[in-house]
Amino acid sequence: MSILYLLILIGAIGCMVLLDRRFRLFFWRDTWRATVVGVIGLVFFVVWDLLGIALGVFSRGDSPISTGILIAPELPVEEIFFLAFLCYLTMVLVTGVRRILDRRILDRRILDRGRRRG
Template sequence: MSILYLLSLLGALGCMVLLDRRFRLFFWRDAWRATVVGVIGLVFFVVWDLLGIALGIFARGEAPISTGVLIAPELPIEELFFLAFLCYLTMILIAGARLVLDRGRRRP
């Protein structure tokens, strides 16, 4: 049992928070809206995973870098952090692209 993968996900999430804070992209722009969007995205993907597990499409593989802690059958705890990272990354990319495009339009 190892926590290497979980620590990597937490580190990546921390980097996303730093980017978000520096450029005021998502949570630092509108915390309430960001929270709602983030929770909806996370719930959507958790339900997606649970349906995939129930249908036999998804299965947990044994990996020496994971904790081995399951929050549901075939659903490791790292999956929640991965899904949160995925949602956060998507919103940072969208907000960052808008910022870049808006700045490009303002230039003569």
Template sequence: MGFLYLFLLLASIGCMVLLDHRFRLFFFADARRAAWVTGIGLAFFLLWDLGGIGLDIFYRGETPIMLGIVLAPHLPVEEVFFLGFLCYLTMVLYGLVSLVLNRAGQQRSHRQEAKR
């Protein structure tokens, strides 16, 4: 049962990959740029977490659904996957909103042209 949280995080990341692939929202639109953005976001949030841990703001709670492997004091391995998921989710949502707004704008343009 100690792998459940990591498994759910990986499954969620897998769902984001499928959505990204289907609509070419982030990695499947520009893999190089996406890797940079994700890497920078992940590094930022890891530094944020390490700062919070250093200031005794963040701490690791005990739960039976986690592996129990820590990368640093109070930094479980699952946190890296969670932060990666958070970055990926944010960018996929940004891509999805951009896609919807672009399509809505194109439809509006076509309707205005048809009226002329």
């Protein structure tokens, strides 16, 4: 039994928090909305996993880097952290790419106005 994988996931979530805070992408932009979206995403994927487990599609397997702690049959505690990281990463990427594209559109409009005037 080890906690290496869980610690790696917690570290990755911590990195997402720092990135989110620095650029105000998700939780630091709108905490309430981000919480709702994050919880809905997490619940969706946990239900997805539970259905996969019930149908025999997913199984835990043995890994020397996992804790071995199960919160349901075939559902290790690390899976919840992984799913939370997956949802958080997705939203940071979506909001980050959106910000980049919005900035490029704004820059292009400013450039086009300058060309029409000059």
